[in-house]
Amino acid sequence: MLTRSIAILVSLLLASHFASAKAAEPVSDGHVHILSPELIKIWKGLGIPFSRSDEYYSDIDVIIQNTAVRRIDLISMAHVYSSQEFGGFKNERELVERENAYVAAARDKHPQKVRAFCSVDPLREYALAELGRCRTQLKMDGIKLHHNANQVYLTVPEHLEKVKKVFEFAAANKLPILMHFDNSHRRFGKPDIDLLIGSILGDVGPVELRIAHFGTSGGFSQRTRGFLNAFIEKLNTDPKLDKHKITFDISAVALDKDSEGIRKLTDDEFAVLARYIRRLGLSRIAFGTDYPLYTPKEYMDILRRRVKLTEREFNLMLKTK
Numbered sequence: 001m002l003t004r005s006i007a008i009l010v011s012l013l014l015a016s017h018f019a020s021a022k023a024a025e026p027v028s029d030g031h032v033h034i035l036s037p038e039l040i041k042i043w044k045g046l047g048i049p050f051s052r053s054d055e056y057y058s059d060i061d062v063i064i065q066n067t068a069v070r071r072i073d074l075i076s077m078a079h080v081y082s083s084q085e086f087g088g089f090k091n092e093r094e095l096v097e098r099e100n101a102y103v104a105a106a107r108d109k110h111p112q113k114v115r116a117f118c119s120v121d122p123l124r125e126y127a128l129a130e131l132g133r134c135r136t137q138l139k140m141d142g143i144k145l146h147h148n149a150n151q152v153y154l155t156v157p158e159h160l161e162k163v164k165k166v167f168e169f170a171a172a173n174k175l176p177i178l179m180h181f182d183n184s185h186r187r188f189g190k191p192d193i194d195l196l197i198g199s200i201l202g203d204v205g206p207v208e209l210r211i212a213h214f215g216t217s218g219g220f221s222q223r224t225r226g227f228l229n230a231f232i233e234k235l236n237t238d239p240k241l242d243k244h245k246i247t248f249d250i251s252a253v254a255l256d257k258d259s260e261g262i263r264k265l266t267d268d269e270f271a272v273l274a275r276y277i278r279r280l281g282l283s284r285i286a287f288g289t290d291y292p293l294y295t296p297k298e299y300m301d302i303l304r305r306r307v308k309l310t311e312r313e314f315n316l317m318l319k320t321k
Contacts, residue, residue: 026296028071031251031288036102060106076103076119079146104138117142121150122166146180154195164200171205182216190230202240209246218252219262220273251288270306282316
């Protein structure tokens, strides 16, 4: 009987081990874009091609089906209406309001699965008013900033002050910020990090900040490594950051295809990326895909095959909220 009991116990322990070693799967995708039909029409009018049918980008039911995870953070693209590439709109603010409302309505169709992030150009005079409308009327769940599309330079005092007001709003309303930090300036990096930490995060109340694409604009170049080197040093040495929850969104980093002028990674770059992931720490990495660039299933496959993360590392990353 004792031998049989030991055998049963061993089998249970082995079953437990294999259950814990099961392939990790994402329960959430923290970086999913949706475009209104109006925005798609404008983009097509500018000659920008779309590789899939419109519903892939604009229909929340199709997006839910394609992402196939428990929860998504749905990100507005309203900030693009003030981009210089669009050439200017007399009704810009109205377009921004409609785009944010479109995202909020998509969330309302699937409130258990979707968090809605409003987007605004922080340099516009209506920025804080629009954030207030998004919070009080649309009940949106977060804020998206895109310093590249809106050419935001923290080294310009006026820009710094306006971005700081957005962070103060986020802290007061307990709203997470997803920030595309890179502004494409050739000197972007440590000076911008120093200003973000010393003049914004050091002064505002606790915020949840997710830095998109590991700090740059996608891919994993020397620019990305330089950014991470500077930020990791600050995380390890600057106590002003302790009150905040800061994570780094891995979306559009592990590229296995060229995307919008960003080249795909070589095998050596995938290996270096793996080292940086471990150096940064899996608990500081937020899973996201930059959908429609990838679906969660596609991107997880890349992280497994090309970056070669272990299942234990996946589990640590996927627990990051």
